[in-house]
Amino acid sequence: MSDLDPAIFTICFMDSNVGGAGGFKHGIKVAYSQGADYIWCMDDDCLPELEALQILVESEKSLCREYNIGFLASRVEWADGELAKMNLPVAHRDWSFPHKKHPNVSKIVGSSFVSLLISRHAVELVGLPVAEFFIWFDDSEYTRRISDELDCFLISNSVVVHQTATNPSPLDFDLLDDGALWKYKYGVRNEMSFFLYSRQYVFAFLYIAKLFFRVIKAGKIRYVPGIAAAVIKGLLFNYRKYIEYPSAK
Numbered sequence: 001m002s003d004l005d006p007a008i009f010t011i012c013f014m015d016s017n018v019g020g021a022g023g024f025k026h027g028i029k030v031a032y033s034q035g036a037d038y039i040w041c042m043d044d045d046c047l048p049e050l051e052a053l054q055i056l057v058e059s060e061k062s063l064c065r066e067y068n069i070g071f072l073a074s075r076v077e078w079a080d081g082e083l084a085k086m087n088l089p090v091a092h093r094d095w096s097f098p099h100k101k102h103p104n105v106s107k108i109v110g111s112s113f114v115s116l117l118i119s120r121h122a123v124e125l126v127g128l129p130v131a132e133f134f135i136w137f138d139d140s141e142y143t144r145r146i147s148d149e150l151d152c153f154l155i156s157n158s159v160v161v162h163q164t165a166t167n168p169s170p171l172d173f174d175l176l177d178d179g180a181l182w183k184y185k186y187g188v189r190n191e192m193s194f195f196l197y198s199r200q201y202v203f204a205f206l207y208i209a210k211l212f213f214r215v216i217k218a219g220k221i222r223y224v225p226g227i228a229a230a231v232i233k234g235l236l237f238n239y240r241k242y243i244e245y246p247s248a249k
Contacts, residue, residue: 019134024113029128032246037120041113048115048160055158056117063153070122070150071143074115074158078167085169087112087162089154104157109147113139115160122146127245136187141194173218181223185230192234
């Protein structure tokens with residue numbers, strides 16, 4: 001670190017706890033305002049392999065000849081080398097289409113912020129992440145918003161490790177307890193809002209049914225009232241009105 005010029009760093013201190021969603025929104029906004037062509041987002045517990053970013057950048061140079069890039073995502077592993085279950089990308093229906101020319105590339109529609117290279121054009125086109133999500137599902141919504149407009153890919157040979165304590169699936173209700181309930185409430189509210197206000201009404205209904213089935217199956221019946229309240233909040237929380245667009249300096 002001693003050989004690096006401190007002038008290349010911009011360290012941002014927030015006045016209040018705005019959650020992961022607010023942090024990513026602010027960071028992307030600052031990077032955009034400083035003229036970044038691509039913005040690399042990572043969690044604070046993400047450990048990239050040495051060539052992870054280089055591979056993303058080289059992939060962008062190759063793919064941009066054929067595609068209008070929205071974002072490129074790294075393959076996210078857990079500490080034991082298995083895939084990180086909470087960071088699995090969402091495959092596009094034509095996920096294998098690029099394989100003939102680009103064997104390590106798969107088309108996707110959703111990903112996490114754990115290692116995500118976002119194009120400036122994507123930020124201009126769809127705006128910034130929604131800070132009001134606070135935590136959980138902010139990255140899922142944002143990447144789906146981008147992939148609705150642009151081409152997005154998993155670059156499987158760009159690898160990072162997500163150093164979480166365990167390797168749970170998203171909204172694993174076996175882990176729900178009094179200390180974690182607040183996060184689950186945000187997750188449920190945010191996902192419910194996404195399905196409803198992106199007009200995926202069938203998925204919204206199925207999500208509610210699946211949600212309570214999973215809570216009861218996990219033996220967490222005493223948390224049903226709290227989860228139900230989060231569903232109602234999701235029905236009333238129109239996340240789309242909080243989407244903002246950045247302005248360059």
